[in-house]
Amino acid sequence: MRKEFYTGHWFEAYKYFGAHKEQEGYVFRVFAPGAKGVSVVGEFSGWQEVSLSQEGSSGIFYSAPIEAESGQMYKYCVYTQSGSRVEHCDPYGFRMELRPGACSILSELGAYEFEDEEWMSSRSVCYTEAMNIYEIHAGSWKKKGEGEADWYTYEELADKLIPYVLENHYTHVELMPLSEHPFDGSWGYQNTGFFAPTSRYGTPEGLKKLVDACHKAGIGVIMDFVPVHFAVDSYGLKEFDGTSLYEYPHSDVGESEWGSMNFMHSRGEVRCFLQSAANYWLEEFHFDGLRMDAVSRLIYWQGDEARGVNGSTLEFLKTMNQGLKRLHPTAVLIAEDSTSYPGVTKPVEQGGLGFDYKWDLGFMHDTLEYFQTAPEYRSRDYHKLTFSMMYFYNEKYLLEFCHDEVVHGKATILQKMYGDYEIKFPQARAMYLYVMVHPGKKLNFMGNEFGQLREWDESREQDWDILKYPLHDAFHKYMIELNRIYKANDAFHDDYNPENFRWVDCHQEERCIYAVERKGEINTFVGLFNFSDEEQKEYQFVKEPEETCSVVMNTDWEEYGGATKKQNTESWLKSEKETVTVNLPPYSGILLRII
Secondary structure (H helix, E strand, O other): OHHHHHHOOOOOHHHOOEEEEEOOEEEEEEEOOOOOEEEEEEHHHOOOOEEOEEOOOOOEEEOOOEOOOOOOEEEEEEEOOOOOEEEEOOOOOOOEOOOOOOOEEOOOOOOOOOOOHHHHHHOOOOOOOOOEEEEEOOOOOOOOOOOOOOOOOHHHHHHHHHHHHHHOOOOEEEEOOOEEOOOHHHOOOOOOEEEEEOHHHOOHHHHHHHHHHHHHOOOEEEEEEOOOEEOOOOOOOOOOOOOOOOEOOOHHHHEOOOOOEEEOOOOHHHHHHHHHHHHHHHHHOOOOEEEEOOOHHHHEHHHOHHHOEOHHHHHHHHHHHHHHHHHOOOOEEEEOOOOOOOOOOOOHHHOOOOOOEEEOHHHHHHHHHHHHOOHHHOOOOHHHOOOHHHHHHHOOEEEEEOHHHHOOOOOOHHHHOOOOHHHHHHHHHHHHHHHHHOOOEEEEEOOHHHOOOOOOOOOOOOOHHHHHOHHHHHHHHHHHHHHHHHHHOHHHOOOOOHHHEEEEEEEEOOOOEEEEEEEOOOOEEEEEEEOOOOOEEEEEEEOOOOOOEEEEEEOOEHHHOOOEOOOOHHHOEEEOOOEEEEEEOOOEEEEEEEO
16 A cells, blocks of 8 residues: 555555544544644544554554544644644545534445446446436525525435436436535535535435436436645645645645645645545446546646646546546546647547547537627638537547536526527527537536526526526427437437548538538438528438438427427428428528438
């Protein structure tokens, strides 16, 4: 253990450090090499200090077994070389009290028995399978009341979330960070408890029940993981032993742009801490993957390409991802990375960083900017929508409209559409069909699916009442059907095979028409799009003489809030021996099945 810990190659440090129940009681271990001394205080000792002993000069302080019970609170008291005494939560603590409290809570590993063997044995990374992720913030998807702390527990959330995910035909749920954090407004991205599920929503056992229930329902569960930085609160990791133990010692690189502290990934013990935390969530909670936040900060110094590649952090990433894939081959590792650094989704053995997927932030920005533009300028910007396929096969991309796109004055996805209220809906319907037809796995943030108009606020639940308005209700029904079509048809799943995609037409600049083909083992689909504000009549494309053509979806159908009668196909589509002729309504998309 000792060598692996100091050199940064250990993935199970959480099984040694922290508080662990043994036959005679709980044993506490904490790494604090710069400390003069360490003690533990807790409910079990009447909050009287119990001194810890150091293992030689290892920097590891430990206790003899202490008689204690699961659920009791505790802290470490760290005495620094300067003579100060600072109380800290346990860096490896498995549970914490609700903010503003800062105590760790004794919790046993392995107390919960999962019942998801069938799911775990058959899951995959979904390269050739459907992956349509519903991203949520657990505290503001739905709430019990109007108060900021009226959260559902993990178990209660499972009862409400699972039926909704099934009804909406998503394949996975992605939960914004659940590791303990002091400030609600950080959304979980500034942590103090990297091994502790936030107590806002209950206990570690409750979270395991949520994941287990999702698996029994056939739903994968991904969690945001934050390996770049941590909260500055004094009871957390900052200057843990009186020195910069977890962070860089110099503020110019030690402090992040978010007011948090940057991990010093060149230190082996820090690497073990982070990669053990990643392993912990996959191993102990059966999460199906991790979406890793701010990967650009791990590639370049402070995320700035001009400052150059950070070799230490790159080495950390490679070691962590390679180790996680060795331990959990079917767990999904997703990079939130805005850089053009090559090989992010290549295996480490082939010179890459070892992620399975990378968010396509370029696609997201180009697509949303296009639909924010007035229609008279879309001919000019036509190839903003075709550019993504110029680089798509360089990585395994995931197309996302995440929480970051609906906050801080950016407006919601529906609001971003050009024009007044009524004409935003047909554009959003057509855009989402285009996203589904475009290669790449999918992610959509909560509220996007029914046309949320208020920017996301972590203290309020989504505006579910908006579904009483016909356009929003119809839009939601449209999104449900779109998700169903995507999930049910293999033509939309084999994203990284170039033979699965073809531009039928991407040179209708003046008419703002696009035509895309997706080819599967069973069916071939063609998506036709008119992103102009005028009807485009008698658009034609060529097919084989023996092929037949049927309409799967028209975004302008009345049931979705459009103007086209579903039963009146012959008035706008003619399929002849070698051609298909279509009238395309303004701001519309049509999905055809070719057999």
